Amino acid sequence: xxxxxxxxxxxxxxxxxxxxxxxxxxxxxxxxxxxxxxxxxxxxxxxxxxxxxxxxxxxxxxxxxxxxxxxxxxxxxxxxxxxxxxxxxxx
Numbered sequence: 001x002x003x004x005x006x007x008x009x010x011x012x013x014x015x016x017x018x019x020x021x022x023x024x025x026x027x028x029x030x031x032x033x034x035x036x037x038x039x040x041x042x043x044x045x046x047x048x049x050x051x052x053x054x055x056x057x058x059x060x061x062x063x064x065x066x067x068x069x070x071x072x073x074x075x076x077x078x079x080x081x082x083x084x085x086x087x088x089x090x091x
Contacts, residue, residue: 004043049080074086
């Protein structure tokens with residue numbers, strides 16, 4: 001199974017997103033660098049609206065992820081409730 005990958009800026013705004021990704025994707029590997037955080041996981045990585053919203057105390061739109069995103073590897077599947085990276089088209 002190929003890994004999917006996301007790199008986010010290491011900013012205060014991205015911290016709750018990173019925390020949500022780590023909690024919702026227990027198989028993810030996190031690497032922290034001075035200016036970015038990279039997260040990879042086998043096959044699929046999900047960023048859930050509800051998880052981020054609960055951390056920031058307001059409704060969060062998954063499209064806001066693009067404000068902190070540096071790079072990705074995988075096919076994007078986006079809904080109102082989540083941003084998913086995966087290989088292939090099956091959920």
